[in-house]
Amino acid sequence: MITGVGASDGIVIGKIYKHQTKELVVTKETIEESGNEIERFLEAMEESKRDVEKIMARANIEMGEEAAAIFGAHLEILNDPELSSAIEKLIIDEKTNADYAAKNVCDSFASLFDSMENEYFSARAADIRDLSSRIVANIKGVKQTSLSEIEEEVIIVANDLSPSDTAVMQKDKVKGFITDIGGRTSHSAIMARILEIPAIVGTGNATTLLSSGDFVIMNGSTGEVIVNPDAATIEEQTAKIKAYNEQKAIWKEYRDKPSLTKDGGHLLIGANIGDVQDVNAAVENGSDGIGLFRTEFLFMGRNSFPTESEQYEAYKEVLSGMDAKPVIVRTLDIGGDKELGYFKMEEELNPFLGNRALRLCFSMPEVLKTQLRALLRASVHGDLHIMFPMIATLDELLKAKAVLRETQEELSRENIEVSDSYKVGIMIEIPAAALVVDVLAKEVDFLSIGTNDLIQYTFAADRMNEKVSYLYQPYNPSLLRLINMVIEGAHKEGKWVGMCGEMAGETDALALLIGMGLDEFSMSPSQVLKMRYLAEKIDSAEAGNLAKAALTCTSEKEVLELIGKFKDSDYKLIGMEV
Numbered sequence: 001m002i003t004g005v006g007a008s009d010g011i012v013i014g015k016i017y018k019h020q021t022k023e024l025v026v027t028k029e030t031i032e033e034s035g036n037e038i039e040r041f042l043e044a045m046e047e048s049k050r051d052v053e054k055i056m057a058r059a060n061i062e063m064g065e066e067a068a069a070i071f072g073a074h075l076e077i078l079n080d081p082e083l084s085s086a087i088e089k090l091i092i093d094e095k096t097n098a099d100y101a102a103k104n105v106c107d108s109f110a111s112l113f114d115s116m117e118n119e120y121f122s123a124r125a126a127d128i129r130d131l132s133s134r135i136v137a138n139i140k141g142v143k144q145t146s147l148s149e150i151e152e153e154v155i156i157v158a159n160d161l162s163p164s165d166t167a168v169m170q171k172d173k174v175k176g177f178i179t180d181i182g183g184r185t186s187h188s189a190i191m192a193r194i195l196e197i198p199a200i201v202g203t204g205n206a207t208t209l210l211s212s213g214d215f216v217i218m219n220g221s222t223g224e225v226i227v228n229p230d231a232a233t234i235e236e237q238t239a240k241i242k243a244y245n246e247q248k249a250i251w252k253e254y255r256d257k258p259s260l261t262k263d264g265g266h267l268l269i270g271a272n273i274g275d276v277q278d279v280n281a282a283v284e285n286g287s288d289g290i291g292l293f294r295t296e297f298l299f300m301g302r303n304s305f306p307t308e309s310e311q312y313e314a315y316k317e318v319l320s321g322m323d324a325k326p327v328i329v330r331t332l333d334i335g336g337d338k339e340l341g342y343f344k345m346e347e348e349l350n351p352f353l354g355n356r357a358l359r360l361c362f363s364m365p366e367v368l369k370t371q372l373r374a375l376l377r378a379s380v381h382g383d384l385h386i387m388f389p390m391i392a393t394l395d396e397l398l399k400a401k402a403v404l405r406e407t408q409e410e411l412s413r414e415n416i417e418v419s420d421s422y423k424v425g426i427m428i429e430i431p432a433a434a435l436v437v438d439v440l441a442k443e444v445d446f447l448s449i450g451t452n453d454l455i456q457y458t459f460a461a462d463r464m465n466e467k468v469s470y471l472y473q474p475y476n477p478s479l480l481r482l483i484n485m486v487i488e489g490a491h492k493e494g495k496w497v498g499m500c501g502e503m504a505g506e507t508d509a510l511a512l513l514i515g516m517g518l519d520e521f522s523m524s525p526s527q528v529l530k531m532r533y534l535a536e537k538i539d540s541a542e543a544g545n546l547a548k549a550a551l552t553c554t555s556e557k558e559v560l561e562l563i564g565k566f567k568d569s570d571y572k573l574i575g576m577e578v
């Protein structure tokens with residue numbers, strides 16, 4: 001059995017597909033017979049063109065013309081005689097191997113484009129780097145497939161999956177995924193929960209122990225992978241799948257009910273989404289709104305920044321799709337583990353402590369402005385809440401609000417209508433912001449606690465590094481005191497507080513957070529109904545006592561024991577064990 005961190009619920013049985021993400025090693029060799037190398041290179045070019053044509057045709061059918069155009073640009077580069085002749089020349093002049101020559105020439109073309117510091121050329125540089133790996137793989141005879149090319153139902157095993165890997169994944173083909181590294185809050189895990197694909201991360205060695213074609217049963221709740229199971233195990237697991245589905249059917253009955261506690265207290269249980277299409281899942285699961293739209297995913301899987309009108313269409317669709325329910329749209333949060341192929345970020349020693357999210361947006365004012373213009377224009381189509389991520393200081397918040405104000409004035413000069421009731425809020429995900437919540441709350445309409453980052457910054461433990469994953473401690477009294485401080489501080493200013501970090505979707509956290517007075521919970525759509533069902537079994541006053549006791553505990557273990565007792569006493573929260 002292989003074990004990892006259960007990152008997205010569900011049990012599936014299927015065949016393994018190993019996704020190789022490692023870069024191929026290319027070394028310079030001296031070759032006496034250049035003719036053979038040129039032949040190898042030309043064959044690889046033809047093979048690469050066939051690969052790209054195939055992907056382009058599929059992209060056109062499944063993702064539309066825009067996605068296909070990305071691959072059209074790849075074909076143009078492959079057909080560019082300048083590129084081919086430069087590679088052939090290097091093979092002859094330096095009597096070197098084809099893969100080295102191809103990589104070398106592609107790298108220098110890409111660097112040249114990068115140095116032009118222009119969005120269009122940066123995108124071309126990213127295209128060339130992508131193609132360089134494809135050509136080199138074809139010269140070496142190694143097939144490197146993209147996740148968009150999978151043709152049968154499989155469970156993917158990879159060292160890691162980037163957010164853009166998950167963005168191009170075909171949801172109907174991928175039954176689940178298992179990775180060597182990553183934690184519950186890495187973005188590929190978050191995407192898996194949104195897509196309702198069972199996932200296990202941080203196994204350490206799944207790629208070593210599993211091969212393509214292996215038959216496995218994976219449990220995305222417990223983090224267990226059973227390899228090549230016998231008939232009795234398959235039968236036992238099939239029964240578990242059945243029981244899980246029956247439980248889901250009970251939760252489904254809560255789809256059109258309001259989110260209430262046992263004593264009738266109102267909560268909002270919203271959905272976290274990353275894509276316009278995710279609105280369907282949010283609606284199907286009866287979400288009370290969108291608590292977090294991670295807009296950075298709109299910026300991925302393409303070869304240039306989305307234009308104002310493309311963004312406007314996306315925001316409009318989400319707002320109107322939610323039918324006047326609140327929609328919290330977070331401004332672009334790239335950096336950290338979220339990269340864009342067409343926009344090269346400077347390498348940093350500590351990307352999560354570096355130029356990410358709003359900090360990066362301030363250095364690209366036109367990108368932020370374009371997004372805010374699109375959002376404000378879309379504001380007339382629903383109940384828009386604009387949320388700024390990674391606020392550390394009051395100055396940053398005031399600066400963001402000033403850009404928003406300027407943008408609104410600009411639109412008003414152009415006679416473009418903007419709703420007069422949209423709301424402005426911030427994420428509390430940096431301890432510095434939590435500590436001055438009273439100051440920040442005066443400047444906003446609402447706040448939302450981002451525990452994924454708040455935990456990593458409070459414990460100084462990189463959320464991507466499994467060696468320090470023991471410090472991911474949502475139930476540690478230090479974090480609970482920060483959360484409590486934020487809720488109390490914001491309430492004193494008459495502002496409501498939500499939570500959109502992964503903790504909001506944890507069943508163990510529900511009573512504790514109700515007890516602290518959290519107003520809104522936002523989680524992947526697939527968790528909404530389970531939480532609504534459980535909330536109805538919790539009495540606010542009892543939960544308040546639980547929270548009070550937890551705040552005086554000395555360790556996470558002690559808090560978890562308290563929660564355990566709470567679950568075992570009057571409430572018998574069935575459903576918790578899934």
Ligand code: PEP
Nearest residue numbers: 429450451452453500501
């Ligand atoms: C968070 O930090 O809790 C959050 C919701 O944002 P992200 O996971 O996208 O960084």
Ligand code: MG
Nearest residue numbers: 429450452453
């Ligand atoms: Mg965050």
